[in-house]
Amino acid sequence: MRFLHAADLHLDTPFVGISDFSKELQTKLKASTYESAQKLFRVALEQKVDFVILAGDIFDDTDSSLKAQMFLKSEFEKLNQANIKVFMVYGNHDYYRSNFSVIDFPDNVTIFGKEPTEKVLTAKDGQKVGIAGFSYYQQHISKNLVQEYPERDAVDYQIGILHAGVGDNNYAPFQISDLLKKGYDYWALGHIHKREVLNEKPMIVYPGDIQGRNQNETTPKGFYLVTVENTSTQIKFVQSSVYTWEKASLNATTDDTVDSLITKIQQLLNKPNTLLTLTIENAQNLNADVVKTIERNELKQHIQTLATPGILYKISRNYNSNPQLATIDQKYWDEAEQKAINLDDIKDLDSRLYSSDIIREHISQPDFLEHIVKLTKNAINQKYTGE
Incomplete structure (x- = not known):
């Protein structure tokens, strides 16, 4: 038996922060989620899998476009002709509503409702497979619904589809x-965009999203081809992303000019279809005219006109500690950091902002506070450069 496990297609992702790219590149980026999804369904046909699992956030928004719905319908019909079934749930981005879809999907598609239920099928090799799941019916669900998944019954292989986060109350x-107690053979997870295997026996798997959506979603993206034979489960990652986000840094010296920075940056843009976020370390070494060229976006705009395999997305500068500041007792800096940068205080700054799904998700990231501290120190170091 073979099946594909994918999640977080996010069709119609808007790709913010690309307004200064060429119109052609903006169009290609916005089409990339569709191209990634096309590869997913093409691999399903080529591998002649028994079924495809889509573990939530198929659309980027609950108000999905007709274009996205018709695209899925067309791909599902191709799978239907090849006798390949689709089992999907809606997540927090595309949560289920009674009038959610304006078109009907073909009969090979099963969409789970708001209560955990199970569907049973017989694979081509004769294995009887149980597949359980539920769709979001609102943007946030605070209840642990795993306990409401059906108990394993008379099946050879049991799969649970779950769009959720470990310990994430929203x-x-x-x-x-909780998942191990259910006795299932495979948990097909969605929601977290980082590819990760949480457990191997049984398999508990996040495939990540199929196309990175911003500078923090680095590394190639894709889905898993899952093979089950003689009770053994094997997974193989298949890349689907059209563009890959990467991060790199270069060290600035007092001898650097705009020309030398252009040469250094070109050398970093050596991988096709990569979107590079660049950090210039030791930016205090740059003279004022070079800094102005960076601040005015002139350097980035010039790099984008060059024929490089990769694409420069963003330039940021990192200012190392000023020697004058380093003489201050470190203890007082540490105390100031603890008092001034507190996660609860940040959340309380504006309740309206924190109620935003995107902002709350960002603040809840494990490295959020570390990033804020880094930005603060960088701002202080930049202010006192040369004094």
Whole structure:
């Protein structure tokens, strides 16, 4: 038996922060989620899988476009002709509504409702497979619904589809131990955009999204081809992303000019279809005219006109500690950091902003506070450069 496990297609992702790219590149970026999804369904046909699992956030928004719906319908019909079934749930981005879709999908598609239920099918090799799941019916679900998944019955292989985060109170929170207790053979997870295997026996898997959507979603993206033979489960990652986000840094010296920076940056843009976020370290070494060229976006705009395999997305500058500041007792800096940068205080700054799904998700990232501290130190170092 073989199946594909994918999640977080996010069709119609707007790709913010690309307004200074060429119109052609903007169009290609916005089409990339569709191209990635096309590869997913093409691989399903080529590998002649039994079924495809889509674990939530198929659309980027609950108000999905007709274009996205018709695209999916067309791809699903191709799978239907090849006798390949689709089992999908809606997530927090595209949560289920009674009038959600304006078109009907073909009969090979099963969309789970708001209560955990199970569907049973017989694979081509004769294995009887149970597949359980539920769709979001609102943007946030604070209840752990794993306990409501059906108990394993008389099947050869049991799969659970779950769009959720470990211990994340806003998105059907669960613990790995909750999943292990169910006795399932495979948990097809969605929601977290980082590819990760949480457990191997049984398999508990996040495939990540199929196309990176911003500078923080680095590394190639894709989905898993899952093979089950003689009770053994093997997974193989298949890349689907058209563009890959990467991060790199270069060290600035006092001898650097705009020309030398252009040469250094060109050398970093050596991989096709990469979107590079660049950090210039030791920016205090740059003279004022070079800094102005960077601040005015002139350097980035010039790089974007060059025929490089990769694409420069963003330039940021990192100012190392000023020697004058380093003489201050470190203890007082540490105390100031603890008092001034507090996660609860940040959340309380504006309740309206924190109620935004995107902002709350960003603040909840494990490295958020570390990033804020880094930005603060960088701003202080930049202010006192040369004094």
